[in-house]
Amino acid sequence: MIHVEPRGSITLVTIDRPERRNALDHDALAGLESALAAAHEGSSRVLVLTGAGGHFCSGADLSGVEDEGFVAALARVLQGLRSAPFVTMAIIDGFALGAGTQLAIACDLRIATATAGFGVPAAKLGLMVDQWTVRRLVALVGQSTARHVLLSTDVLTGQRAFDLGLVHRQGDLDEGLDWAGRIASLAPLTLQGLKIGLDEADPPEATSPAYAAAFDRAWSSEDLAEGLAAFGAKRTPEFRGR
Incomplete structure (x- = not known):
């Protein structure tokens, strides 16, 4: 599911769940945590994260997304x-x-094919991402594009992501x-020191009380239950704002 391949000073980590387009479940997150730990213990200078079977990661495996442990595990991987x-x-x-x-x-650098696709379809399901994700997206592509991605749920192509600077190279x-x-x-x-400086220039990680309250409302809402049910039934959800 998560393959870790040491290549000298590079650690190649591959998400391999082709039947789910590499969607993350508890086991995948545990594997990613283990991969990060192994890279720390080894002589890695670069950790490369990719996906098998023509996809990077299609998101969370929705069968377990309501579990608080899943959200916490994802947060640990992103932090790592x-x-x-x-x-x-x-x-x-x-x-x-x-x-x-x-x-x-969450990675320092990104390289993508022109046909890759980036998006955050949270509003199609009734869930929310953490505030760090919102701030990070704003820092990387600006308020206007972040609003476009988050509020419309439109998908950016790899070419568009490259043009916006979200992707550093095409390949x-x-x-x-x-x-x-x-x-x-x-x-x-030098790279370690520069990363410290860059990290200290990042937006704060603390979640505001207003965002925390909105996050909790979304994750405990009837709309989330409806969004997940509609996704499973392959129908259009009927959100009611409660």
Whole structure:
């Protein structure tokens, strides 16, 4: 499900659930946490995260998304990616939706094919992402595009994401690994120090009381139950704002 392949100073981590387009469940999140721990213990200078079977990650496996443990585990993985003492890179092909976009933007660097797709379809289901995700998206692409992505649920193509600066380079797995290899040859202490400075320039991680209240309302709402039921039945949800 989560494959970890040490390649010298690079650790290649692959999400492999092709039958679910690499959607994340509890086991996948546990595997990602273990992969991060292994990279810490080893000699990794770059951790590369990608997906198998033509997709990066289609989001959360909705069969377990209402479990508070799932939300907490996802938060730990995102924190681990963004605070790692080594460079983290996402190589994206196919869909990176919901939690997939969250994984991608938690990484330091992103390379994607022109046909990749980024989106946060939370409002189609009645759930909410954490406030860090909102702030991070604003920091990366600006208020206007962040509002477009979050409020419309439209999907950005890899080409559009590159044009906006959300993606740093266009390319496939081989090109991404070549880039990772060049970064791994740089001075690791310098990269660690620069990451500290960049992280300190990031928006604050603390959640505002207003956002926390809205988050709790959404996750305990009838609308969420309706959104998940409609998704399972492949019908259009009827949201009532309660």
